[in-house]
Amino acid sequence: MDHPPEVVALLEKFPVLRKAFETGVESHDGREEKLLSFVLSHPDIDNLRGSPTKILSAIDEFSASQDFLISIGGHKAAVLSRLIAEEKPQTAVELGGYLGYSAILFADAMRRSNPAQQLRVFSLELSAEFSAIARQLIELAGLSDIVTVVTGPAEESLRKLHAQGTLTSLDFLFLDHGEELYPADFKVCEGLGLFHKGTVIAADNVVRPGAPEYRNLVRSHSRLQSTGVKGLIQPGDFEDEIEISRVIA
Numbered sequence: 006m007d008h009p010p011e012v013v014a015l016l017e018k019f020p021v022l023r024k025a026f027e028t029g030v031e032s033h034d035g036r037e038e039k040l041l042s043f044v045l046s047h048p049d050i051d052n053l054r055g056s057p058t059k060i061l062s063a064i065d066e067f068s069a070s071q072d073f074l075i076s077i078g079g080h081k082a083a084v085l086s087r088l089i090a091e092e093k094p095q096t097a098v099e100l101g102g103y104l105g106y107s108a109i110l111f112a113d114a115m116r117r118s119n120p121a122q123q124l125r126v127f128s129l130e131l132s133a134e135f136s137a138i139a140r141q142l143i144e145l146a147g148l149s150d151i152v153t154v155v156t157g158p159a160e161e162s163l164r165k166l167h168a169q170g171t172l173t174s175l176d177f178l179f180l181d182h183g184e185e186l187y188p189a190d191f192k193v194c195e196g197l198g199l200f201h202k203g204t205v206i207a208a209d210n211v212v213r214p215g216a217p218e219y220r221n222l223v224r225s226h227s228r229l230q231s232t233g234v235k236g237l238i239q240p241g242d243f244e245d246e247i248e249i250s251r252v253i254a
């Protein structure tokens with residue numbers, strides 16, 4: 006396939022992106038099962054067990070060398086773990102858990118910044134197959150006591166957790182399940198009364214591919230202060246932003 010010169014240069018630098026560029030497929034094609042096998046048969050598996058950092062590095066290694074993954078990746082992981090170290094949330098919810106990368110990152114960062122507290126991460130994931138892989142990686146990381154993977158559409162899972170009394174308030178929300186879903190699912194959380202003064206809401210991919218409706222919503226919201234923070238999509242180093250909003254009233 007012929008590509009413009011800038012794409013040729015990009016694919017020379019990041020050959021792992023070729024398949025995604027040429028097929029448009031970035032997930033749901035068996036790479037997720039391959040990632041699990043890659044991690045479980047990793048030469049360093051004995052040291053990976055119980056080490057969230059090493060497991061995240063192994064997932065990044067797969068994404069850089071085997072097949073591109075739609076996890077947040079190393080650069081955005083650093084941005085978000087700094088945010089968690091500052092905010093010290095005790096209850097976090099993510100919409101769009103995929104294979105557990107961001108859930109492992111959040112639980113590990115929360116444990117480091119708030120070791121004495123009862124910590125909970127709810128990772129809401131649509132796909133039963135991805136949820137099953139995430140649970141295995143979370144278990145391997147030694148974080149199953151903190152992270153609960155809930156399978157199903159995020160809106161349903163939020164309502165179910167709330168109705169059970171399991172989730173009545175949250176300190177940190179991460180939206181990463183589909184930019185077109187952000188406004189409606191933000192409003193579901195708001196409608197259930199899950200936000201309190203100080204809750205921090207981070208939304209990925211607000212520039213690439215972009216979430217203009219969500220950005221307008223949070224930037225014009227009377228209870229929120231909101232700003233974009235730069236983050237790179239890796240591999241590829243594509244510039245993007247995470248929208249970080251804080252409930253101020």
Ligand SMILES: C[S@@+](CC[C@H](N)C(=O)[O-])C[C@H]1O[C@@H](n2cnc3c(N)ncnc32)[C@H](O)[C@@H]1O
Nearest residue numbers: 076077101102103106107130131158159181182
């Ligand atoms: C970009 S990936 C999430 C990556 C993950 N946050 C990470 O960094 O490791 C998006 C995920 O959202 C899931 N998803 C899509 N629609 C959803 C919905 N309505 N509710 C929950 N999850 C959804 C997809 O199955 C996919 O696994």
